Amino acid sequence: MSVQNASAAIGGASKSQKKSRGALFWKSVRKFPMVYVGGLIVFLLVICAVFAPVLALHNPITQYQNGLHMDGTPVGPSKFFPFGADDVGRDVYSRLIYGSRVSLIVxxxxxxxxxxxxxxxxxxxxxxxGFIDTVIMRITxxxxxxxxxxxxxxxxxxxxxSLxxxxxxxxxxxxxVMARVVRGQVLSVKEFEYVQxxxxxxxxxxxxxxxxxxxNILGPIIVLATLAVSQNILVEAGLSFLGVGVQPPTPSWGNMIYAGVQDYQFAPWLMVYPGVALLLAVLGFNLLGDGLRDILDPRNATH
Incomplete structure (x- = not known):
């Protein structure tokens, strides 16, 4: 067999191997329906963030006079404000949509x-x-x-x-955590034949x-990164809730929840809607991460 024919054969085998791996991956996806649920939530969240100017009904930082009653209390959900208005007359729905941008960016x-x-x-x-490993792990x-x-x-x-x-x-x-996981994976594969x-x-x-x-160790890294996104969204919301994160009037689910806590007795929607949005975002990434972990687990590939 000539060199050209051998190269063609190797290339064909490589393509067929990639195709079979892809087919095996999607076959595994069908076994874990929670991946679809998590993926759908994440997809909708990304759509909200990317198309926020289209999906939002109003400017998220504009204060509307009809967003407040005569006594200064915010109006509830209505045709003009589907999720109500906040304590200064801003549209809660539009702020939720734009708040998804902050969460995804972080x-x-x-x-x-x-x-x-x-x-x-x-x-x-x-x-x-050796010594390098010891120093890095002590810092970790x-x-x-x-x-x-x-x-x-x-x-x-x-x-x-600031953001x-x-x-x-x-x-x-x-x-x-990422450094520890990657180190453990490297220790398990660095003596394999292909590395030698x-x-x-x-x-x-x-x-x-x-x-x-x-x-060859991307599987655990992808899973851990997916789960880390949800954790980082929660941390940003916590920082903004405590007043040291994203500052008003920039909409963040964290500072929206904080504002809602102040007025929960007569305007509970200010706290409920951003809380539900935060819950769904974290749930979506967690379901996606858990599903990817099951799919990429070699023990499940044999079933």
């Missing part, structure tokens, strides 16, 4: 920062071992020793209250880490 961007830091440190720690232990929300609260207080500082605080404090073969062929260390080892 969820995705902060998770991406943590993913970059944690994956890199985990790869280095697990691959090299220090990060994990502090309650996440309290640590983020302290850091945002120091940096100042950018919330992203920085959550991102640089949330990599500890890459070393024998003279591949550089970065190539071995990011082109050989990383693609």
């Amino acid at each position: 969820g995705f961007v902060a998770t991406a920062i943590s993913l970059l830091i944690g994956t890199t440190l985990g790869l280095i720690s697990g691959y090299f071992g 232990d220090t990060i994990l020793a502090f309650p996440f929300l309290l640590f983020a609260l302290a850091l945002v207080t120091i940096l100042g209250s 950018t500082n919330v992203l920085i605080a959550i991102g640089i404090l949330g990599w500890g 073969a890459a070393r024998a062929l003279g591949a550089s260390t970065p190539r071995i880490l990011f082109r050989v080892i990383l693609p």
